[in-house]
Amino acid sequence: xxxxxxxVDDHEVVRQGLRFVLExxxxxxxxxxxxxxxxxxxxxxxxxPDVVLLDLVMPVMDGLAxxxxxxxxxxxxxxxxxxxxxxxxxxxxxxxxxxxxxLPKTTAVDQVVEAVRAAARGGSVxxxxxxxxxxxxxxxxxxxxxLDPLTPRERQVLAAVARGRxxxxxxxxxxxxxxxxxxxxxxxxxxxxxxxxxxxxxxxxQQGLVPLDEALG
Numbered sequence: 001x002x003x004x005x006x007x008v009d010d011h012e013v014v015r016q017g018l019r020f021v022l023e024x025x026x027x028x029x030x031x032x033x034x035x036x037x038x039x040x041x042x043x044x045x046x047x048x049p050d051v052v053l054l055d056l057v058m059p060v061m062d063g064l065a066x067x068x069x070x071x072x073x074x075x076x077x078x079x080x081x082x083x084x085x086x087x088x089x090x091x092x093x094x095x096x097x098x099x100x101x102x103l104p105k106t107t108a109v110d111q112v113v114e115a116v117r118a119a120a121r122g123g124s125v126x127x128x129x130x131x132x133x134x135x136x137x138x139x140x141x142x143x144x145x146x147l148d149p150l151t152p153r154e155r156q157v158l159a160a161v162a163r164g165r166x167x168x169x170x171x172x173x174x175x176x177x178x179x180x181x182x183x184x185x186x187x188x189x190x191x192x193x194x195x196x197x198x199x200x201x202x203x204x205x206q207q208g209l210v211p212l213d214e215a216l217g
Contacts, residue, residue, distance in 0.1 A: 003120040004031040006049035006077070008040040008066070010058040014105070018053060018082075021109050028116060037061025038175060041069055049077050051119045053112075054099070056083040056090060061175045064090070064152045067097035078119040082112065089209075091130055093152045101125045146207050149191040155209065157184040161197050162204035 005028060007018050015033045022028050031047045034040040038060045044052065052070075056063035063081060070076050080101040081094045091102055101115045101124050115125035126134070147155060153174075160170040167181045174181070185197070194200050204210050 001027070001120075003028045003051060003116060004047070004049045005029065005116060006032050006034065006040065006043055006047060006052045008034045008037070008043075008052060008058070008063075009055040009082075010035050011055075014055075018112070021112065022116065025113055025116075028113070035059075037063065037066040040066050044070065044073065044077060048075060051116050052077045052079045053082050053116070054079050056081060056085055056094070062156070064093055064097060064156070065174065067094060067099060068152060071098055078122065080112075080115050080119055080125075082107070086129060089147065089155070091134070093155075095134065097152065102130045103127050104129075146192075146203075147209065150188060154184055154188050154191070157181060158188050158200060158204050159210050161185065161188075162201040162210040164201075 005022055007015050007022075007030060009015050009018070012035070015035070019030045019033065022030050031049045032043050034043045036059045040052070040054070041061070043049075054063050054066060063083065067079060070079065076098070079099045080103065081099045082103050082105060083090075084105050086104055094102055100119045100122070103112065103115060103125070104127055107127060111125065111127075118125050150158065156174060157170060160173060165173065167178050167185065170176070170181045171178045176184075185200075188194070188200060189196070192200070192203060194203060
C-alpha cells in the first residue's frame with residue numbers, strides 16, 4: 001500500500017526538504033503541501049491523505065486548531081506533529097487532540113520516515129524528550145493545573161488577550177467570528193474566576209502562557 005502524505009508547514013524550504021526526503025522512499029507518496037492551517041483542512045478533504053505532517057505555528061490557523069477540526073472529519077488522517085515548539089502544554093494538547101507522533105524539527109530524517117510508516121499502521125514514534133513529558137503527565141496522576149479547565153482554543157484566546165489583542169484582532173488571527181471570540185473570552189473568565197481582561201492577562205503571565213516581552217510589546 002502506498003502511504004499518501006500531506007506536508008503542512010508555513011516555510012516553503014521545510015516543505016521542499018520533506019518532499020525530497022519522502023519521495024525517495026518506496027511506498028510513500030507526497031499527496032500535496034499546505035502553507036497554513038486553513039489550506040491544510042481544505043487539502044485533507046480534497047486529497048484524503050493517509051498521514052499529515054503538521055507544523056504547529058502557522059498563519060490563518062495553527063496546528064492545534066487543525067487537530068481540533070480534524071476530530072470532526074469522518075475520514076480523518078493520522079497526524080504527526082513536526083515542530084520547533086516543545087513546550088509541555090503544546091505537546092500534551094496535541095496528543096490529546098489526536099496526534100500520533102510529536103517530533104522536533106531537529107529529528108533525523110530516518111526517524112521522520114519511520115514515524116510516517118508507523119502512523120500509517122496506527123503507531124506512534126516519540127522523541128525521548130517528548131516521551132519524558134508524557135511520562136511526567138502520567139506520574140502527576142491527573143492533578144489539576146491552573147490552565148487545565150481551558151480547552152486548547154480557550155488557551156489561544158487567553159494568550160491573545162494577554163498580548164493586548166482586541167476581539168476583532170483575535171478573530172482575524174484565529175480565523176473565528178467576533179461573537180465566537182466573545183464567547184470564548186467569557187468562558188475563560190468564568191472558568192478561571194476572573195473579573196475582566198486585565199486579570200486574565202495577569203493570570204496568563206503568571207502561568208507562563210505568554211512571555212513578558214510579548215505582553216509588553
